[in-house]
Amino acid sequence: MSKKIISILLAVMLIGSIILAGCSKTDKVDTGEDESSATNSTTESKDEEKADATASDSDTKEKVKITYSMWGSAEEGANVQTVADKFNASQDKIQVEVVAIPWENYMTKLNTMATANQLPDTGMMQEQGVIQYSSEGMLSDVSTMFSEGEAKPLDSLAYTYQGKVVSYASANEVIILYYNKDMFDAAGVAYPPSSLEGAWTWEEFVAAAKKLTVDSNGKHPDEDGFNSQNITQYGCMIENLTWQLEIWALSNGGGFYNSDGTELIIDKPESIEAIQKVADLYLVDHVAPLSTGLTDDGIPRSIITGTVAMSSNGTWNVGTCLNVAKEEGLNYGVAVLPYMKEKVTINTSGANVVFSQTKHLEEAMEWIKWYGQEENNWDSLIATGIWMPRLDKYYKEEALTHKWVDNPNFPPYEEYKSAVVDYAMSDAARPTSWFYTAHTAEFNTLLQSILGDVWTGAKTAQDVIAENIDALKAIHAGE
Amino acid sequence: MSTSTRKSRTRHSRSYASEERTAYLCLIPAIIGLTFITYLPLLAVFVLSLFSWSGLGSMKFTGMSNYIKLFTTDPYMLDSIRATIYFAVIAVIGSMIYSLCIALLLNRKIPARTFWRAVYYVPYVLPATAIYVGWSWLYESNFGLFNYLLTKVGLSRVMFIADSRYVVPSLALIAVWLSGNLIVIFLAGLQNVPRVYHEAAEIDGANGWQRFRNVTLPCMTPIIFYNLLMSLITNMQIVTPALALTNGGPGNSSRFISYLMYDQAFINNKLGYASAVSFVFFILIAVFTGILFATSKGWIFYEGGDER
């Protein structure tokens, strides 16, 4: 009897595993047919969606289909698809399909798709993952995208791995100082300088911030009886998203990495001191709100609501939130960043890459090259102030600069020209380290984590960096 | 009952065989589930944890080195275990006390009981991610409502989720708020407490507290145990607040172990290493539930003593 039971049990298990194995086998065959099943299913849904948009279904069949992934909301995805449709209509070789993935899980998705050998042909890549992906062989060399003598994007916008260009940034962005003019006027404080020559020192910056910080009794931080627990208006907010802190480390004569990204110098006293100075804006000087470096809605939270008078952030804010606020009556200005020892800002922008799993390298490059050209994104991204151009003629030829900046989305022309356009071209602007350094994602995660206690004053920058330098080095070495 | 079944077993052994066949047939789904969804994967976690594997290239056998690394040089692991236990303990205790109290109040003869019950249950059925984002607005350090109220009454600000000292209690408060299902289960348990016991105690002149202490509580111990267990397992697995709100910070103060595992597996693509984290997590949960079970014999009261 018991034998029978065991045999039944075994049979059940066997059947179960055969069913499972069977499924897996057939599915493997499917995926074995070089992702055809996967691409088919996506093209099916694609076709459904497009049926109303493009009637020329037979045309698209002969074209090479490539997918382009980007992070952003569904709305942004639809906007990029509109641009891509222009590209699709402009030639008869390539058909681009845009896939929008939410920002939060973009890298997760890319990783899972990479594991399954189902990466899109090309896509946007979060800055901090580019070199890492290159080092794993996931990205194609795109050095051949621009032929000899063709106008190339600025050198500072090339992501390089082992001397090869693996990506050009989709645009240019630098970090600048925004300020609320009405708040300055009310406090009778002079505006921060928009020219690099006149840039404030850190001390001048803090002094101005003190005049702009007010508690509920109208007192300033350097006055007797100032209540730091009940501040109603803050003087400044230095964005402390980890990657932006590199500015201050560099400015103080230190940095995160040495110049070619091979060694860590974040434990240099200069780097540590710089980070501590940023933390002290809240802890000691009482001129800044506590900011934890988690969200990137710094400008809406500060300048636009009028709770903070000066705030450092990226130039994209001009187009993502400030243009609307300006229309609604916000009176804001742009200035160059203050400096500690050297005048520094960093430039960056999301990378457009071609994944090495693609079979259509040429077509993919052609698309991202086209997509990166200013005129193809003019109305939606350049003229709104979200993207700055990649070609240096826009910075150097006054007529083109006018064409780009002279519109109501931007702050006054002279101010923006000096504090952004010229600033971005000056010696002060340096590429963020993720253009040439691997493992910056994990590095920034750990750094963000350990600095959490520095912002609240529970520990000093010196302590946490000394405690964790070995772990940081291990991450940088890719262990 | 047991004698009758034994009798029937000897009498109809053929029908027993058919009964047995039916049983196995019925249990096929469960057997497949236990094998392929539960126990084999558990084994696989351990096996994977002995390898270094990015999910892309080939797997490299590294023995115990993942574990050694976890407990020596890993900057997160120990903090992560600490955060998980800390959170689980206060969230479990908090939600047990809260839900028992609310259940006791709801068990009284009060008007619109169904309505109140629904109100307390509602947070539990809302999509979790959304909830945490909503709370983050209340907790915001500089301009959030809670700090506004604190300064209004002249207290100093609390940085809540921005401060490593407060982040875990702050998140635990949300967990307590979410424990509507515990209330409903407690409520069900309370309605199961035999009225006779209460009446008997009342006749003996026991006051409210004594009745609670000597009648309600003992009768409720099995339910308390059940809720304790479920709440412990749920709260030890906590991941959404770290995912949606804190990214594990400040410091590592909310880097819960599930989040650490997710981060290593799906962000950093270290599947072998993340499996080691998973296995440590499994051991941790096993230890805690083990403790709970070991102590349960001492304080669970089974009605009539003939549980089975």
Next chain:
Amino acid sequence: MSITKQGAMKSRKRKERVSNIISVIIIALVAAAVLFPIWWIVRTSLMSNAEIYKYPPAFFPSRWLLSNYRETLVIFKFWKYFFNTMMIIAPAVIGGTLTATICGYAFARLRFRGKKFLFTLCVGSMLLPTMVTLIPLYIMWTRIMGFQDSYLPLILPYLTGGGAFNIFLIRQFIMTVPRELDEAATIDGAGRLRILTQIIVPAIKPAMIVVGLFIFITLWNDLLQQMIYINSAEKFTIALGLTNFRGQLKQDWALTMCATCLSFAPGVIFYLIGQKYFVEGIVMTGLKN
């Protein structure tokens, strides 16, 4: 003597009434606190983005911007996401409840070798959190079985008895159904299938609804697994749709909160349908062993 007794009764009654009033007050106050965060989300959803960041924060929107919802529905394809979510939840709830019933029935009513062993395994798996086996399951579903961008990895686990907890719950419930009913039916010549469908199932309906609700909520609240297994925006669920408000460079909080409020509805409705059975179900299972 009888008078004093009556007096004591009266005073006790009065005392009870007073304590009941106090209970109601406490219940109402705590309920207000419980609902407050929800109100905060609702009021945020009706504000302009500028007002959201205002300090001090306002308890009520200065203008009730119902238009936010119209804008939200353009981006947040509620019905599509809802339909997608149901594509996961419906088969999981139905399949999970049915298989849990069958398995629970076997454990409660049938005699077979290895019952104790299997049951122990089953209860044991209740203590094994899903997070622990996430990685191997992920590898199994996506690499071995090839389920890419599919709902199957989310549904299939529920077709195996809906999880040990649910099997356990059903078993407990069936144990409370008097065996005599089965036996009487057997004498009438009913087979096991008929006993199950005509006697057991009607008797344990509340428990089945509880199981369904539990499965619903687990899937409803799950973000992580949906995030891992679902790729394309076509297949997004409500939970994933909510994460889609974080734009490239900005986050529109007002619209995010609108979408959040919209996503409240299905969960609440499902609870309201199930709640009558819900408490009953748990009461009757006793959950004692």
